[in-house]
Amino acid sequence: MFTYIARRIVYVIPIVISVALVCFLLVHITPGDPLVAVLPADASQELAQQLRTAYGFDRPLPVQFGLWLWRAVHGDLGSSIATGRPVLSEVMRAVGNTVTLAIFAAMIGFTLGLLFGLIAGYFRDSWIDKLATSFAIAGVSVPHYWLGMVLVIIFSVQLNWLPAVGAGPGGSGAWAWDWDHLRYLILPAVTSSVIPMGIVTRTVRALTGDILSQDFVEALRAKGLRETNVFRHVIKNAAPTALAVMGLQLGYMLGGSILIETVFSWPGSGLLLNSAIFQRDLPLLQGTILVLALFFVLLNLLVDIAQAAIDPRIKRG
Amino acid sequence: MSTITDLALQAAPVTKARGYWATVGRRIMRDKISIACALILILIFASALFAPWLGLADPYQGSMIRRLRHIGTPGYLLGTDELGRDMLSRLVYGGRLSLIIGILPVILAFVIGTGLGLVAGYVGGKLNTAIMRTIDVFYAFPSVLLAIAISGALGAGIVNSIVSLTVVFVPQITRVAESVTTGVRNMDFVEAARASGAGPLTIMRVHMLGNVLGPIFVYATGLISVSMILAAGLSFLGLGTKPPEPEWGLMLNTLRTAIYVNPWVAALPGVMIFAVSICFNLLSDGMRSAMDIRN
DSSP states (O other): OHHHHHHHHHHHHHHHHHHHHHHHHHHHHSSSOTTTTTSOTTOOHHHHHHHHHHHTTTSOHHHHHHHHHHHHHTTOOOBOTTTOSBHHHHHHHHHHHHHHHHHHHHHHHHHHHHHHHHHHHHTTTSHHHHHHHHHHHHHHHSOHHHHHHHHIIIIIIISOOSOSSSSSSSSSOOOOSSHHHHHHHHHHHHHHHHHHHHHHHHHHHHHHHHHHTSHHHHHHHHTTOOHHHHHHHHHHHHHHHHHHHHHHHHHHHHHTTHHHHHHHTOOSHHHHHHHHHHTTOHHHHHHHHHHHHHHHHHHHHHHHHHHHHHOHHHHHO | OHHHHHHHHHHSOTTSOOOHHHHHHHHHHHOHHHHHHHHHHHHHHHHHHTGGGTTOOOTTOOOGGGTTOOTTBTTBTTOBOTTSOBHHHHHHHHHHHHHHHHHHHHHHHHHHHHHHHHHHHHHOHHHHHHHHHHHHHHHTSOHHHHHHHHHHHHOSOHHHHHHHHHHHHHHHHHHHHHHHHHHHHTSHHHHHHHHTTOOHHHIIIIIIHHHHHHHHHHHHHHHHHHHHHHHHHHHHHTSSOOTTSOOHHHHHHHGGGGTTTOHHHHHHHHHHHHHHHHHHHHHHHHHHHHTTOOO
């Protein structure tokens, strides 16, 4: 087990460095001068040169990357061009809200997905299977930002039950765990739960079907095991793959939250990314993407380790 | 050449065993859902293609006095948008750009990814490691984040949005192509081709491509659904085309302000995205089961 974990961690190091390289290069594929956003329109050549030196844009690329990486490792991702505040603290504050949203969405999506998937796989080709499969295919095909709009139309505009945007009464202030704040979480969480719901349903349905058609299930039934116990074996066999898929989906929700957060003005990392793009705030853009990608890599690592912990076949492989 | 095969087909006895693709075709034709989806897609594609000849209103012509008419208003079947432009016309014309930016990335990625995966899978060794480890880096980003990152860095624009989505899909198709190719590589007929003196390029092109293309194609068809949603999503964020161009994602964005006045007209462009996306998904599922591919 420990050698497996160690091997996985060693394998992650080059990935992390490459991810950092991609994030670093992002700024350099941008057309135009990255200083445009900070410089006043009538700035002198001297001022431009001074700032270029201050941001380090005058050095050769590999040196810039080395310096940037060194600072990033020490938690310094530069400061936002728009606000002047450190990028890391801006990102971390926003990520908290994204995590809250993702966890709620995951709870809804995974519960429904597991339930639908198991039932559909077990009662294959029945009407209940067809219903669950239709839900699943709609979930993976729906443009979720549009679904968000439709939910706002129904529950905010027409019924006036839930707030349409924001993360709390009186603007997006501090988050608190009370009904006044939770009301704001419901629509965005339901909206972002549909994709994981669809994918988990489809995965678990296929897994359940595959496992039930294997010989050992026949053997279990032949030796007189009750159907509930057969079902326990099915769940045990489906767990590692289902876990991996759910981990990946959680990662997608954390990293791909920009559309949902834009629709609901949810003050998370996605909304931060949105403002970074449209204010041409390149350090903030770079830093947010780096932090989100690293979260994703870390989550994948944890999922792999968890998978190995519950599935003895992986360690041998 | 073709006349000879046609003649041969006509002359063949009825009991002759059907080929693989004929079987697949027959299975798809019997699948009602796949046929329905194909028909809906053909309708949407054809209307987008022949939009100028359908006698629709000018999609750019607005009017301050007839803004946000409801669905079913006489003369405006699907109402009007926030600038008084005919929605039906804008939805039909919008299909042109929306379908291009949604499907072109998958086609490009299909060509590039199949090429990379075929080479990686067939040549193997160090080249395989180099290609596949580079691909792994892109897997370290959630696909939405990667698309936004590239699109956001390059700036708004149709070409940039197509480029960023192509970059997102190339790694996924390469992985599928590589694994399918590796599965075929050691089969006897490839060995036979090699023994008879065929070079690597000939083997890949003549003997392997036909055997790996099917599964990759089905996978790519499924990706179109994701691509449509992401491409419209980029436009929705303002990273795609610019107003007043009709495009479903952008229309959804500009109509957001209208949800308090005329909510159901505002939701219409999303219905189009949803329809195209779900049809491609169901079609991909239908082909998958017709070709008996296990994922």
